[in-house]
Each structure stands twice: as C-alpha cells, then as structure tokens.
Amino acid sequence: MHVTFYGAIREVTGSMHLLETGKDTLLLDCGLYQGRRKESEAKNRVFPVDPELITNMILSHAHIDHSGRIPLLVKGGFNGRIVTTRITADACNYLLRDSAHIQESDADYLNYKTVRGHLYNLSHAKKTTLTNRERSEIGKILKHNGRRLNQTAINQLLTKHNLKSVEPLYSMSDAEAALSAFDGYPYNTPVTIGKGVTATFFEAGHILGSALCLITFREKGRIFNVVYTGDIGRFDRPILKNPTLTFPKDIGPIDLMIMESTYGARHHEPTEELKGRLADVINDTYAKKGVVVIPAFAFGRTQDIVYIIHELYNEGKVPRLPVFVDSPLASNLTRVFAEHPEAYDKEAHKTFLERGQKPFEFKELTYIGSVEESMECMKSTTPHIIISSSGMCEAGRILHHLRYRVHNPNNTILIVGYMAQHTLGRNIMEKGWEAKQKEHKGEPPMLKILGKEYPLKADVVKIGGFSAHADREEMYGFLRKSSLTIKNIAVVHGEEDQSLAFAAFLNEKGFNAFVPKKGQTITM
Numbered sequence: 001m002h003v004t005f006y007g008a009i010r011e012v013t014g015s016m017h018l019l020e021t022g023k024d025t026l027l028l029d030c031g032l033y034q035g036r037r038k039e040s041e042a043k044n045r046v047f048p049v050d051p052e053l054i055t056n057m058i059l060s061h062a063h064i065d066h067s068g069r070i071p072l073l074v075k076g077g078f079n080g081r082i083v084t085t086r087i088t089a090d091a092c093n094y095l096l097r098d099s100a101h102i103q104e105s106d107a108d109y110l111n112y113k114t115v116r117g118h119l120y121n122l123s124h125a126k127k128t129t130l131t132n133r134e135r136s137e138i139g140k141i142l143k144h145n146g147r148r149l150n151q152t153a154i155n156q157l158l159t160k161h162n163l164k165s166v167e168p169l170y171s172m173s174d175a176e177a178a179l180s181a182f183d184g185y186p187y188n189t190p191v192t193i194g195k196g197v198t199a200t201f202f203e204a205g206h207i208l209g210s211a212l213c214l215i216t217f218r219e220k221g222r223i224f225n226v227v228y229t230g231d232i233g234r235f236d237r238p239i240l241k242n243p244t245l246t247f248p249k250d251i252g253p254i255d256l257m258i259m260e261s262t263y264g265a266r267h268h269e270p271t272e273e274l275k276g277r278l279a280d281v282i283n284d285t286y287a288k289k290g291v292v293v294i295p296a297f298a299f300g301r302t303q304d305i306v307y308i309i310h311e312l313y314n315e316g317k318v319p320r321l322p323v324f325v326d327s328p329l330a331s332n333l334t335r336v337f338a339e340h341p342e343a344y345d346k347e348a349h350k351t352f353l354e355r356g357q358k359p360f361e362f363k364e365l366t367y368i369g370s371v372e373e374s375m376e377c378m379k380s381t382t383p384h385i386i387i388s389s390s391g392m393c394e395a396g397r398i399l400h401h402l403r404y405r406v407h408n409p410n411n412t413i414l415i416v417g418y419m420a421q422h423t424l425g426r427n428i429m430e431k432g433w434e435a436k437q438k439e440h441k442g443e444p445p446m447l448k449i450l451g452k453e454y455p456l457k458a459d460v461v462k463i464g465g466f467s468a469h470a471d472r473e474e475m476y477g478f479l480r481k482s483s484l485t486i487k488n489i490a491v492v493h494g495e496e497d498q499s500l501a502f503a504a505f506l507n508e509k510g511f512n513a514f515v516p517k518k519g520q521t522i523t524m
Contacts, residue, residue: 001217001224001524005516006048010496012420013065021217024055024194028228032068035422051076056193059084060230061210062091068099071170074178082182083193085201087209087340089184094332100175103168110166112149115157205233205243206468207300208343224524227257232470236271238307241345245481253485255524261494262469264502269465275308277463281414282318286383290410295398297391298330300468301417303337305387307359323365326374326388326397331367334360378404391417393424403449411458416466432460489513
C-alpha cells in the first residue's frame with residue numbers, strides 16, 4: 001500500500017491524501033484551499049492525480065476545506081462513489097450548493113468590475129475625470145435597477161472588448177452532479193470501498209457527522225490498517241458526542257495514522273468556561289448599548305453559539321437580546337441538526353429534548369433569509385447579537401455586518417473559531433490584539449472590507465474554547481486513552497510550525513511521528 005500526501009500539508013486548508021493498493025486508488029477528502037485569492041485559485045484548479053483514475057473517495061466531514069473541491073473532482077471525470085456518514089451527506093447537500101453559488105457570484109462580480117473598469121478607462125481617455133452622472137450611466141448598463149448585475153450585458157461587453165473573463169471554479173450544476181455520487185453510511189459499519197478494502201467510520205466529535213475512518217486492506221494474508229482522523233474534536237463540548245476511544249477488539253495494530261494538528265502547539269480554554277466567557281461578552285456589550293458581531297462557520301459553530309445562548313437565556317444570566325442568524329446556509333444546516341437528534345450527547349437530551357424544548361429555537365431568535373431582512377438588521381441601532389458566515393470573514397453577509405460595526409467602540413467582534421493565515425478574520429484578530437496592547441490609543445488600525453478601508457475601533461474578543469479542534473493535550477489524550485495500538489503517525493492539517501511542534505511533542509512521548517512534505521509518498 002502506498003500513501004501520498006497532497007493537501008493540507010504544512011498548511012490547514014485543502015485536505016487531500018491518496019491511498020494506492022495496486023488494485024484501487026482511494027482518495028481521502030477533497031478540500032478547497034482558502035486564503036489569498038490568486039494563490040488559492042491556482043491550487044484549487046489543478047488536481048495532482050487524474051480524477052478518472054480514482055476508484056472511490058472517503059469524506060471525513062462536511063467542512064469546505066475537506067469537501068469543497070468534490071464538484072471539480074466529479075467534473076474532471078471521477079466515476080466512483082463518495083463514501084461518508086449519513087449526516088455528512090445530508091450536510092453536503094447544502095454546503096456544496098452554497099459553495100457553487102459563491103463561486104458563481106464571485107466570478108460574476110469580478111467580471112462586472114473588469115467591464116466597469118474598462119468602460120471607465122475608455123471614458124477617461126476622452127477627458128480628465130468622470131462626472132457622477134457618467135458613472136451612473138455606466139452603472140445602468142451593467143446593473144438592473146442599480147442593484148442586480150446584468151449578466152447578459154456584462155458578457156456581451158467582455159466579448160466585444162476582448163476582455164479576459166473569470167470562470168467560476170464550478171457551477172451549481174457541477175455541485176448537483178457531485179451530490180449524486182454520495183453514499184451515506186452509519187457509524188461502526190464496515191463498507192467495502194475497493195478489492196479487499198473496507199472503511200469504517202467512528203465518531204470524531206468535531207462537527208455533527210464528522211468521522212475518524214479506519215481503512216483496512218487485506219492482501220495475501222497480510223492486513224494493513226490506516227486511520228484517517230479528519231479533524232478531531234474536543235471532549236465534553238455542547239451537543240456532540242466525544243471522539244471514540246474504545247474501538248472493536250479485533251482491530252490489529254494501526255500501521256499509519258494520518259492525524260490533524262491544527263492546534264498542535266496551542267492550548268484552548270477549558271470547555272466548561274465557554275458559557276461564562278460568552279455571558280461576559282454579552283453583558284459587557286449590552287452595558288455599552290452595543291452590538292455583538294460573531295463571524296461563525298455555518299455548520300457547527302453557529303449551532304454551538306445558538307445552543308449556549310439558549311442555555312444562558314433559560315438560566316437568566318444575560319439579558320434576552322434579539323439574536324439574528326444571518327446566513328441562509330446556517331439556517332438550512334440547522335435543519336440537519338434538527339433531523340439528527342440521535343447524534344446529540346446525553347447532556348443535550350437532558351437540557352432540552354427531555355423538557356420538550358428545541359435547542360435551536362427560542363422566542364428571541366430569528367433566522368434571516370432575504371437580503372432585505374439582512375439590510376434592515378444592519379441598520380438597527382439597538383443592542384442585539386448577530387451571527388453570520390463565513391467563519392473566516394472571507395465572503396458572505398458577515399462582511400457587510402463588519403463594515404457597519406467595526407468603527408464603533410461600543411460594539412464587540414467576537415472571534416470564536418480558527419482564522420487561517422491571510423484571511424480577513426486573522427487580520428481582525430491580530431489588529432484587534434495590537435490595538436488592545438496600545439489600550440486603543442493613537443490612530444486605530446485600518447481594515448480593508450469589500451474594497452474599502454474602515455477604522456477598527458470595535459472591541460475584538462477571542463474565545464478559544466469554542467474551537468471544534470482538539471488542542472495539543474486533547475489530541476495527546478486521544479492517542480493515550482485510545483484502545484488502538486499505533487505504529488506511525490503522519491502529522492498533517494496544520495500550519496508548519498504547529499505540525500512540526502506537535503510531531504516533536506509526540507516523539508518525546510514515545511510515538512513515531514513525522515511531518516510529510518507535499519507530494520511525499522510512503523510505502524507500507
């Protein structure tokens with residue numbers, strides 16, 4: 001068996017690894033790279049292996065950095081099946097369609113800017129400056145009623161002026177074609193994925209439906225076992241069951257564990273402090289008559305936040321402010337949560353279900369659908385809580401909420417998740433920390449949001465305990481307490497310093513761990 005490491009190697013996004021048995025070629029995850037636009041675009045469009053050669057694919061969970069290139073894979077000629085948990089299959093039904101919509105919308109907007117810029121330049125060639133009326137006339141050509149892009153006119157002008165157009169990574173029809181390749185299976189059930197190869201999913205505790213995957217390959221009396229962790233969750237988090245520690249006794253030694261390291265050199269706040277920390281943020285911002293803005297991943301983090309706010313309201317620990325979830329995707333994915341209560345932990349059943357309450361519904365909570373409703377919420381000056389995606393502030397409605405709120409010191413931007421390098425979320429987090437070190441004296445740092453710069457005067461607070469990723473001690477605890485016997489560990493899915501530090505830590509603890517390089521192949 002050969003294993004090649006292709007994605008999320010010494011970085012976080014773009015998860016992808018390849019297993020070759022001599023008879024089958026199996027793909028582990030097919031994630032989207034996220035970060036700088038041009039760099040990510042180049043990485044996402046090129047596959048390191050011909051999709052037609054891949055027999056089947058295993059998907060650890062639904063997050064886009066693990067699933068987001070599946071439509072490109074299918075478009076490229078992949079004819080196999082995408083094997084995953086039932087919950088992940090249900091979630092991808094929404095996530096991949098949403099990703100396609102974003103790809104199409106981004107391409108449309110960039111093409112609009114190209115044409116608009118070209119028309120401005122043509123007008124500039126005739127005179128020194130453009131009047132507002134002339135700019136308005138160009139706008140009328142390119143937009144319906146000054147708002148919706150006129151794609152027909154834009155495409156015609158791209159062709160007429162021989163301008164280079166931007167193509168989306170994939171379309172909605174590509175996403176829908178990919179969804180037809182999904183097969184969802186329950187946990188703890190071996191599934192045949194190749195000749196002599198089975199895959200079995202176990203609870204990973206990262207998000208609803210996430211899985212640790214055991215791949216077993218039998219050939220000529222020899223058994224090879226590979227465990228792919230995907231992303232490992234934390235213990236004793238709200239809603240979710242803990243990662244599996246006790247595995248079937250007949251599982252032999254694990255020849256290779258491919259293990260994430262997102263927080264390989266970091267420590268989270270204890271999970272039991274989450275509720276108190278969130279209560280402090282809400283109470284402090286309410287005292288200033290401000291707004292709490294929470295960028296959150298639509299799947300997992302949004303539901304965590306809603307769940308804990310519901311608990312705080314029931315316990316009377318914070319004022320019952322209006323709460324808005326401004327993400328149609330998050331609203332749809334909350335339905336996935338509602339449809340799978342069997343995946344909740346005992347505490348969720350005891351706190352809500354056994355009392356006849358729905359965890360993700362309460363009087364003060366509104367799920368925003370339309371753009372018009374979203375805009376009304378942005379204009380509100382009364383204290384409230386807004387939860388919106390994307391979690392790393394790279395796209396979506398959160399950008400509009402930020403540009404309306406970052407300049408006001410009464411508001412709070414609450415960071416509750418991982419922010420990859422080169423994302424707006426990381427920029428907010430780092431500049432907010434720098435401003436606090438200076439006690440907000442002097443000129444405020446500037447943020448570029450949707451092409452314009454805004455002063456960052458709002459308070460930036462980070463609660464690390466909300467992370468869905470285990471930290472170093474929690475990952476070590478998983479290895480130490482697990483019933484598995486592990487021979488080798490390939491450390492992946494972490495920025496280089498995190499992966500190297502975690503591998504060194506594991507080696508000190510007696511494990512045989514290494515950090516592969518991108519494209520490196522090992523043979524078992």
